[in-house]
């Protein structure tokens with residue numbers, strides 16, 4: 197995030213009430229990051245149709261989640277959606293694409309191919325068994341191919357993760373990767389409802405909670 | 421043209437051609453040296469007109485120590501099919517290329533070279549097609565071994 | 575001054591002369607493998623002279639998964655689900671191609687109902703595939719609207735498939751000896767509703783894109799492919815038909831119930847991008863016609879002739895059969911040694927051959943037209959690489 201955010205914790209922490217402010221800043225940054233994910237258009241095979249095309253189109257409408265600005269250049273994108281099989285010949289290119297993306301960058305592995313090689317796990321002499329052999333992955337979305345709804349579930353999981361996870365106090369520190377599998381017995385209506393809840397809930401930053409969190413943090417600091 | 425007439429017509433062009441058993445399409449076994457001349461005749465003969473090389477691939481008969489090359493020809497205007505089969509030695513896998521007769525053969529042969537390591541004499545651009553240039557071995561051969569490949573547990 | 579003008583003209587028509595004062599240096603541009611308009615991970619190496627394309631060399635293998643090798647390690651049923659992932663926009667036709675060769679070789683019986691269902695779902699998927707192509711073609715030309723329209727209609731077909739098949743993309747539905755499930759009770763009603771919904775939409779598409787003078791100016795006369803070259807390069811499907819060759823396996827070697835259906839094979843004249851566009855639009859109408867004839871006449875009967883768990887053995891020998899997917903002829907060559915697993919299985923995929931036509935089309939053309947040409951061939955890269 198640059199010089200200001202790098203210096204900010206060191207300057208603010210000793211000031212009275214500074215950590216309250218810091219937490220609020222954290223929340224604001226994470227909120228804006230999570231709601232404006234710009235994906236890189238990177239689809240290698242079948243999953244790309246479902247995950248990149250169908251989601252972006254009329255019915256599913258990725259724009260509801262602020263993630264519709266698909267960028268063909270990795271330098272402008274911050275979400276890498278690995279949609280499809282990765283083979284040995286493509287693996288170095290994938291790594292290059294990942295490295296060209298600016299921090300903070302997030303990676304979603306959608307489809308069983310990107311998770312473990314999927315249907316091509318056995319007896320294939322080229323398929324890489326999982327994208328996480330090449331680059332770190334934040335969220336796994338299972339399915340062959342995942343339905344667009346499953347992809348959204350993964351996206352929401354990632355947004356949640358971004359909101360809770362990072363702090364400018366510990367830049368680059370991430371939570372463990374998560375598997376965005378739908379819980380057993382969950383129906384389409386449940387997902388829709390959950391999405392709606394999340395969307396309405398996330399529409400504004402909860403400043404009161406942020407201040408309370410900051411106060412808790414500074415009191416912990418004092419005890420320490 | 422039905423299968424029997426077709427085979428008779430081709431055997432008139434190339435007397436060495438023998439019928440291959442166990443196929444569901446008219447298939448003739450052709451010696452490798454006669455392949456290009458025969459293909460050209462098949463393409464240009466006005467009653468045969470095999471103008472489409474539908475596909476070309478190879479089979480590795482490891483036990484018999486030979487490769488069998490299959491050329492599936494079709495005629496778009498006349499609608500009949502013919503398969504040519506060429507057997508070559510596994511230790512010396514060289515055949516003449518069909519690029520001059522069917523341009524698409526250039527890429528089909530590159531694929532077969534990539535997968536089986538069969539060398540095509542006179543081919544203009546014989547490189548690997550799918551795998552990297554430094555790949556070791558030819559994956560579709562029956563004796564191909566690769567530590568990377570996983571066996572499916574039973 | 576006159577020299578200057580003639581050189582410019584020569585350059586515009588794609589023939590720069592070495593002695594001209596405006597001659598440019600040739601250079602190479604790498605397009606792909608990660609590129610928004612190569613429809614997957616295709617890489618093209620272009621040799622350019624200014625704006626003029628001198629040579630196009632496709633580089634393959636970025637999604638080569640070794641399906642043919644994997645086929646040798648499983649039984650026939652297990653191979654069916656692998657071909658779904660080849661040309662995923664014609665997954666049902668791919669299933670059928672494998673099924674067809676296995677059924678033919680093992681002499682399995684089928685019923686009229688099975689064949690009618692297969693034909694119906696394949697035609698639905700042809701529309702689905704062409705709709706997606708239409709949207710993407712529009713997007714590659716720079717218009718975003720067709721993409722939304724095409725995919726909106728596609729979703730409706732997805733819904734129909736979901737009810738009967740349970741999947742949206744990778745179907746695994748047509749199996750040796752039948753189809754996985756009988757059609758959903760609402761299938762007939764849904765399909766009829768969809769057809770009556772689609773018909774006015776196709777008229778709307780014509781008003782929006784086909785009759786659009788900008789589109790016509792953009793794609794007419796570029797990417798020409800003559801009939802002789804198309805056959806010599808092994809092109810099939812809409813690419814071949816746009817060049818004026820009425821070669822369609824549904825007509826010339828009918829399978830399924832196509833012999834009972836009344837439909838036309840649209841052919842183009844010049845083999846340019848416009849003809850390929852027009853042929854596909856017309857094919858959608860023909861598919862609608864076929865579905866209308868079939869939907870009320872699905873015969874009664876069984877939908878599965880052998881148990882799904884039954885082992886299939888194919889007599890030793892070489893077997894081949896082919897059919898027409900949305901992109902051309904898909905053939906499956908099966909070499910069996912009498913065991914449960916194929917000794918060698920090879921897929922003759924339409925996209926592999928169609929792709930090489932890009933060299934023929936683009937050479938001498940303009941760099942800016944290349945994407946339109948590539949899009950008009952409608953390639954699916956995993957089908958090339960397998």
Ligand code: SF4
Pocket residue numbers: 241242243244279280281306307308309310314315339340341342659744
């Ligand atoms: S997970 Fe399935 S649908 Fe996705 S790329 Fe792999 S094979 Fe295709």
